[in-house]
Amino acid sequence: MSHYFYIMTTTFSDYLNKRNHKKFDLKAILFDMDGVLYDSMKWHAKSWKETMDEFDIPSTSEEFYQYEGMVGSHTINHLMNREKGRNASEEEVRTIYKRKTELFSKYNDGSLIPYAYDFVKRVHDEGFTCVIVTGSGQPTLIDKIESNYPGLFAHMVTAFDVKNGKPHPEPYLMGLQKAGNLNPNQAIVVENAPRGVEAAVAAGIFTIAVNTGPMPDSVLADAGANIVLPSMKALYDNWDDYRVYFTV
Numbered sequence: 128m129s130h131y132f133y134i135m136t137t138t139f140s141d142y143l144n145k146r147n148h149k150k151f152d153l154k155a156i157l158f159d160m161d162g163v164l165y166d167s168m169k170w171h172a173k174s175w176k177e178t179m180d181e182f183d184i185p186s187t188s189e190e191f192y193q194y195e196g197m198v199g200s201h202t203i204n205h206l207m208n209r210e211k212g213r214n215a216s217e218e219e220v221r222t223i224y225k226r227k228t229e230l231f232s233k234y235n236d237g238s239l240i241p242y243a244y245d246f247v248k249r250v251h252d253e254g255f256t257c258v259i260v261t262g263s264g265q266p267t268l269i270d271k272i273e274s275n276y277p278g279l280f281a282h283m284v285t286a287f288d289v290k291n292g293k294p295h296p297e298p299y300l301m302g303l304q305k306a307g308n309l310n311p312n313q314a315i316v317v318e319n320a321p322r323g324v325e326a327a328v329a330a331g332i333f334t335i336a337v338n339t340g341p342m343p344d345s346v347l348a349d350a351g352a353n354i355v356l357p358s359m360k361a362l363y364d365n366w367d368d369y370r371v372y373f374t375v
């Protein structure tokens with residue numbers, strides 16, 4: 128038995144033991160959107176930074192990678208509290224988020240994460256239910272799903288569906304529900320952001336992190352990811368090895 132094989136076996140059995148499941152019974156794969164399906168995080172960070180500059184709220188482009196997955200109002204309030212010592216008013220939240228949305232729509236070139244389409248198409252054709260679980264309320268991206276991933280996603284959870292955004296488990300719990308009232312051991316999550324990984328782990332779901340951004344792998348491991356991979360290509364390449372554990 129190779130070292131790699133041993134590590135993998137433990138990774139899967141550790142999850143099952145810890146969560147008191149006898150086995151996986153994989154039915155659905157829940158995908159985060161930004162940074163997993165779309166190479167959009169750099170445009171989000173740029174749009175947030177420029178919006179905050181316009182509203183005279185100090186920030187750095189890098190910090191928005193940490194907030195990825197959180198709903199917009201949380202990010203705004205986090206910065207407002209830090210920089211101004213108060214919450215944003217509803218009007219401020221609306222105005223700031225609207226501006227951020229405008230800038231994002233202007234900058235976003237709609238490019239996909241390499242191998243994201245190939246992976247989703249493959250698992251869809253293998254019979255798994257594919258679900259998007261995003262904190263995004265960005266209509267321009269949500270509209271593009273059907274043209275970039277035609278017929279592949281059965282369900283979608285967006286910022287409009289939940290009261291509590293990531294890192295709260297609600298989005299992923301709703302993903303399980305929409306996928307057919309599944310138990311946590313009947314799904315896996317593909318995430319790229321620490322707050323998203325926390326949400327998936329809090330929902331009790333086995334979580335594969337793909338590190339498509341600038342943060343170190345340790346950030347995703349510390350957030351609780353069961354597996355951390357460098358890319359969607361790595362997930363595509365490893366999938367045959369992983370699938371045997373999920374479908375025994």
Ligand code: MG
Nearest residue numbers: 159161162320
């Ligand atoms: Mg993401």
